[in-house]
Amino acid sequence: MNGIAWNGVSAGYGATTIIEEIDLTVAPGERIGVLGRNGAGKTTMLSAMTGGAQILKGTVRAGDRDLSNLPPWARSRAGIGVVPQTRDIFRSLTVRENLMAGGGTAADMADAFALFPRLKERLGNLGADLSGGEQQMLSIARALMNRPTFLLLDEPLEGLSPLVSQDVMAAIRKLVSDRNLGCVLVEQHVGTVLDFCDRVLVLQRGRVVFSGTSDALRTRPDVLESAIGLSGVSG
Template sequence: MTDSIAWNAVHAGYGRTVAVEDISVRVAPGEKLGILGRNGAGKTTILRAMMGDAKVHRGTVEVGGADVTQRPAFQRNKLGVAVVPQTRDVFRSLTVRENLLSASADAERLDHAVAVFPRLGERMRNLGADLSGGEQQMLSIARAIMTAPRFLMLDEPLEGLSPTVAHAVMDAVRRMVTDEGLGCVLVEQHVRTVLEFCDRVMVIERGRCAFLGTPDALEAEGTILSRAVGIAAH
């Protein structure tokens, strides 16, 4: 499958430290992969290896069939990969509109981003610093989709959000991914959200893949979630 993103036997980390080992998975357009694991297990490192923010010690990462292991992050973005970091990275001194246009000046993409998150349309003149946590998360995701990605990677998008806002964010993401046929990788602590949203789930335990399969198969395993994540799937 050339129109996909893939991690091929990836060992990655920071400096000399290896945080994840032998990670192999491929995500096609329209497919949703969830990554679960305890804090510090290596979930975010997997995303960062794809974007060039973590060092790949062994193995390769590819986008659209091309080996991008040694390419800079902006080239991976141009190939259609966008990431929404856990830190959100909203420009606090810029307005919502300016934040969005910092990713792309395409007016059609701006209209699309507002259509996905109508709340942002009401806040276009507000500074990033004036937004609530939920609005900042919406803005971070909207800025990522301004680049018209084929693959969207979300790192803990629901952290710190109320249940109502978290539901609204995931509902918007679900519609967008489905309507546009995006490949999506979701790192998230909310187990039930991952199981309901994703087609496949990878469970990371101590930097290694402990499970890769469907949500139904994961729930049938019984002990993996309690051991590797610390909670049951309920």
């Protein structure tokens, strides 16, 4: 399978353009980070791929396939799994029901439990009764039920304690490497992104102001400060 790609994508909501001329190709197994201040357009960039934002110019593709005008369910069939910022689990369904809702098999569920043993212990609990970390694990596990080739993660560590964040990142690392998933990670914690990702895109007011390796970004205090608001990178 070839990569997924944003080709010259401008996108937004209604008549409002939020992101402009975004170019990015993600190969299987590649880990890409997206950084930027609040409101820079990171979520909109992912949504342009998954159908939540309207594409005004350019195309989004999976391999040879143009996904730009397909509905979200058809894009999911193209092998793209999404862990949205809102962790859209079903609060009134149990963990088991949440996992089966997307049409996964018992084998997929066993894989999810191997990755997140905590979910197996909470199998009969309602989504609403899970901790923030458990809800995030469930959200990631749900995205895996259709065996995606690419995973788009929107701030998966938001609201989690440092210890739980470490666990979730360890699971993401294992998953990406075991399955050779291509991964786009939107995350506020710059150290986590630089550690995990091969390449990083930095957005400022909807445009790419840096695209390069994590190591290259570490040597760009100007970008870190102006586009992310950091005076240095902590671990």
